[in-house]
Amino acid sequence: MTSDMTMNIVLLFAMTVSALWAVMARSLLKGTIGLALTSAIITILMFRLNAPLAAVFELSVCAGLITVIFVSAISLTKPLTHKEIECAARDRMKRFIYLPVIIVIAAVVLYYLRIPNYFAKAIMGDTAIDVRTILWGIRHFDIFGQIALMIAGALGVVILFKEANK
Amino acid sequence: MHNLLIIVPICGIFILNIFLKPFRTILAFCFAAVIFISQIIISLFYASPFSLDALSSVVLLCIGIVSLASLLVTQHTVPDETKKFRFINLLITASIGMSGIVMVKDIFSMYVFLEVTAISSFILIAFDKNVEALEGSFKYMMLSAIATVLMLSAVALFLLGSVDMSFDAIQKSLFQSNNALTTLAVTLFMCGLFIKGGLVPFHGWVPDAYMTAPASASVLLAGIVTKVSGIYTLIRVTTAIFGFSDIVKNILLAIGAVSILVGAFAALGQTDFKRMLAYSSISQVGYIIIGLGTGSALGIAGAVFHLFNHAIFKSLLFVNSAAVEKGTGTNDMQRMGGISSKMPVTGFTSVVGILSVCGIPPLSGFWSKIIIIVALWQAGRYPYAVIAILASVLTLAYLLSMQRRVFFGKLKDGLDGLKEAGWGFMIASSLLAVITIGVGIFSPYILSNLILPIKEIFIK
Numbered sequence: 001m002t003s004d005m006t007m008n009i010v011l012l013f014a015m016t017v018s019a020l021w022a023v024m025a026r027s028l029l030k031g032t033i034g035l036a037l038t039s040a041i042i043t044i045l046m047f048r049l050n051a052p053l054a055a056v057f058e059l060s061v062c063a064g065l066i067t068v069i070f071v072s073a074i075s076l077t078k079p080l081t082h083k084e085i086e087c088a089a090r091d092r093m094k095r096f097i098y099l100p101v102i103i104v105i106a107a108v109v110l111y112y113l114r115i116p117n118y119f120a121k122a123i124m125g126d127t128a129i130d131v132r133t134i135l136w137g138i139r140h141f142d143i144f145g146q147i148a149l150m151i152a153g154a155l156g157v158v159i160l161f162k163e164a165n166k
Numbered sequence: 167m168h169n170l171l172i173i174v175p176i177c178g179i180f181i182l183n184i185f186l187k188p189f190r191t192i193l194a195f196c197f198a199a200v201i202f203i204s205q206i207i208i209s210l211f212y213a214s215p216f217s218l219d220a221l222s223s224v225v226l227l228c229i230g231i232v233s234l235a236s237l238l239v240t241q242h243t244v245p246d247e248t249k250k251f252r253f254i255n256l257l258i259t260a261s262i263g264m265s266g267i268v269m270v271k272d273i274f275s276m277y278v279f280l281e282v283t284a285i286s287s288f289i290l291i292a293f294d295k296n297v298e299a300l301e302g303s304f305k306y307m308m309l310s311a312i313a314t315v316l317m318l319s320a321v322a323l324f325l326l327g328s329v330d331m332s333f334d335a336i337q338k339s340l341f342q343s344n345n346a347l348t349t350l351a352v353t354l355f356m357c358g359l360f361i362k363g364g365l366v367p368f369h370g371w372v373p374d375a376y377m378t379a380p381a382s383a384s385v386l387l388a389g390i391v392t393k394v395s396g397i398y399t400l401i402r403v404t405t406a407i408f409g410f411s412d413i414v415k416n417i418l419l420a421i422g423a424v425s426i427l428v429g430a431f432a433a434l435g436q437t438d439f440k441r442m443l444a445y446s447s448i449s450q451v452g453y454i455i456i457g458l459g460t461g462s463a464l465g466i467a468g469a470v471f472h473l474f475n476h477a478i479f480k481s482l483l484f485v486n487s488a489a490v491e492k493g494t495g496t497n498d499m500q501r502m503g504g505i506s507s508k509m510p511v512t513g514f515t516s517v518v519g520i521l522s523v524c525g526i527p528p529l530s531g532f533w534s535k536i537i538i539i540v541a542l543w544q545a546g547r548y549p550y551a552v553i554a555i556l557a558s559v560l561t562l563a564y565l566l567s568m569q570r571r572v573f574f575g576k577l578k579d580g581l582d583g584l585k586e587a588g589w590g591f592m593i594a595s596s597l598l599a600v601i602t603i604g605v606g607i608f609s610p611y612i613l614s615n616l617i618l619p620i621k622e623i624f625i626k
Binding site: 145148159160 | 169172173176179252255256259262263266269270272274275278279281285286288289292295368554
């Protein structure tokens with residue numbers, strides 16, 4: 001096993017753990033942070049697999065934009081009482097306790113099925129494309145779309161949640 | 167240069183929300199009006215630096231006109247100043263999304279702007295936050311999410327063979343690797359677009375979303391949002407990427423014919439004004455799809471012409487339904503009657519709208535329908551041409567029945583104090599009616615300068 005592959009496997013493991021944390025965390029805020037962390041690790045994996053274009057979008061949309069919108073929405077919700085937190089945590093544990101077990105079983109099954117764990121690197125052009133080139137040279141029109149998405153999301157939070165909270 | 171149609175509105179929203187607090191509602195209204203009017207002028211007289219081709223210009227023009235009509239209606243349907251300000255912001259973001267869809271030549275960028283439009287639409291539908299509005303928005307959101315999953319899966323499959331995400335690159339890769347996987351990708355993508363366009367059997371969200379949305383949001387949704395996010399995208403990807411194989415043509419013709427018939431029969435039984443118009447929209451969108459399904463240059467030009475006409479006259483009818491709802495407080499047609507005597511502008515423009523939908527000469531709807539029927543006949547698709555003609559009779563039946571129940575006859579009790587709903591409604595409906603009549607009368611000029619250039623793009 002090469003060091004490259006070991007690193008990829010470590011990253012995949014970290015991604016699985018943070019994804020589990022996102023789903024099972026007691027507070028919504030921690031769940032959101034778990035989700036952002038998952039996206040950030042996926043971004044690193046994509047960079048390592050020579051897919052900087054996908055990586056940039058994963059980072060900007062999933063780790064950036066969606067986290068901002070989630071955190072804004074959460075900031076407008078009413079905090080739960082201690083008893084409610086206990087109740088919600090118990091409920092969540094009941095629903096997701098099997099999730100880590102399923103993942104471990106799936107990993108064991110896949111290992112014994114001997115599915116090749118070869119990470120194929122994306123085929124790149126003659127030179128590696130720099131993130132700035134991707135953002136402002138190749139995909140600049142999408143950036144405006146993302147800004148518009150952010151505005152629409154922020155308006156949605158204000159219209160649907162902030163006023164309801166009042 | 168074409169970035170300006172996106173950048174200027176985005177900067178405007180930032181300035182309005184961050185720097186300008188006093189008089190911000192009136193400023194937002196003026197800013198949105200300037201943006202939409204500029205878009206109309208640009209697409210008519212200065213289109214080439216801003217749009218991809220003639221098809222983009224026509225759709226950009228529709229976006230400008232319908233957004234302006236929706237903005238005018240907002241003046242009277244959203245009374246609270248803060249809410250009006252936010253509503254106008256959302257109108258602008260929806261318009262940014264739609265303009266973006268029209269200007270891109272890359273499937274991922276198209277997806278990004280489809281999402282901008284979809285998110286703005288969800289919030290616009292749920293704007294009133296009553297149970298019905300939230301339910302309508304939720305249905306749209308769920309089906310839209312399914313459409314997104316289908317389209318993204320298709321994009322992933324396209325990328326297995328394509329070097330990048332531009333239409334040209336994907337088209338080349340599809341021609342090179344014509345296998346089961348590419349067929350699956352094309353099918354998934356088309357299903358996603360059928361959902362976005364509200365075509366039968368994916369139309370479940372359309373009546374609820376149109377009916378429960380605030381009046382001005384209904385105008386925007388029915389007038390242009392579904393046309394751009396479902397129908398324009400379908401025309402674009404079919405012509406630029408998928409091509410017209412026999413399977414694609416047959417699917418389009420079948421879906422179009424079923425939509426025409428199901429929409430028309432469903433509209434016949436409705437008593438709710440907006441719900442009837444929603445089903446009528448499904449039926450009329452079917453005409454666009456069978457025009458596209460001919461796969462001929464004439465059929466595609468007819469489809470785009472009907473897209474334009476339908477955006478205008480259906481917006482007109484939704485503006486009128488909003489005016490009637492504001493005046494009477496209901497959408498139930500059984501509680502209406504004789505409204506024309508109290509709302510003459512609304513009554514007259516409504517006659518113009520329904521006659522155009524039915525394809526009565528010399529109004530605009532006649533010309534686009536006749537082009538589609540001729541194209542079907544030339545392509546040897548006789549049964550579909552017959553369906554298109556007979557469905558026009560059905561359309562006439564339900565819309566004349568609506569006109570008689572709502573606008574003609576004796577004034578219903580309790581409607582004595584009724585009057586025109588406001589200047590915004592009158593300007594919007596008059597503008598749309600003038601366009602409907604004008605396009606009909608000057609159709610040779612419109613066809614040769616605006617619509618027929620579209621044929622050139624597809625004759626490759």
